[in-house]
Amino acid sequence: MNLDTGKLRALTLDLDDTLWPIWPTIARAESALQAWLQRHAPRVTERFDLAAMRADREAVARERPDWAHDLSALRRESIRRLLVAAGETEALLDAAFSVFLAERQCVDLYADSLPALQRLAARWPLFALSNGNADLVRIGLQPWFRGSLAAREFGVGKPDPRIFAAACERLGCAPNEVLHVGDDLRLDVHGALDAGMQAAWVRRDGEGREDDVIGAGVRCWQGPDLLALADRLGV
Ligand SMILES: [Mg+2]
Incomplete structure (x- = not known):
């Protein structure tokens, strides 16, 4: 599962298809x-x-x-x-x-999203990192997030390492101190790993397995939902 939880100081989260189905x-x-x-x-x-x-x-x-x-x-x-x-x-x-x-903005959260956000946010600052145009204020999730960065305002989207680097900078963390959580293998997992961050791949397709090898020996945590991630992180 390749997470260095001892190092973790913050989490970045994808929104669409990670917290709600888009x-x-x-x-x-x-x-x-x-x-x-x-x-x-x-x-x-x-x-x-x-x-x-x-x-x-x-x-x-x-x-x-x-x-x-x-x-x-x-x-x-x-x-x-x-x-x-x-x-x-x-x-x-x-x-x-x-x-x-x-x-x-009228999204239906996955059942695990809110309880998991509560557990994760109690331990680490959470930061939203999205290529979409969700508005956390209008959705009502802003209280759980320290901040957010959208591709639209930044000028480039995931998987470009620059947007991940900008999120880490705003959190005041080194990339390897931040875990990025998302549903998309290319945009979220490879993007975060290429930026030097830790990565968690949320696979709601029922195929979630921990310890899978991704690509050429690249590894990340994988699991079926955000509560499984909270369990893994011990919060
Ligand atoms: Mg997504």
Whole structure:
């Protein structure tokens, strides 16, 4: 399991798919956006159904790899061009995006998330490190976190080692004193290990096994949820 718990001074945590499932949240946010557009910009929904709107959002992501770290910019651009394509006014963009973003904060936490955050936060400062546009204040989780850094504000996202280094710096810790916790092998685990941090891979797919070898001899803790991690860390 390769954790040096004696050294630990802080934890960084991924948010989407680590503390809550992201796709049900996005699906609800897209439905809320569609319902709003139906009322305020009906030509958009006459021309584009939910699948077409999602396809456009994915097309924007392919066309703007330079915005990969800024999901809000991608979403806004997709809404903007749907409005224009349907002959509605771009002036509706801010209002439409705020409907999407508000619903995007209505997440359903995994059952283990809150009790685990309570246990972990009682022992170490927690710091959120996300490539997404979750808002801890609106979600109500801010009390558990010392701070947060999003790819969108920093300018590059995980797995770039610079964003991990910036998080460690803000925590006042050396990288190997910080454990990064996340669900994504490439973005979270390899990103953190490449930045010299410790890593915990939360695998909610039921495949969680401790002590697996990852890649060329790279090892990290793996487990099925955050309570298993709290148990492992002895808090
Ligand atoms: Mg994630």
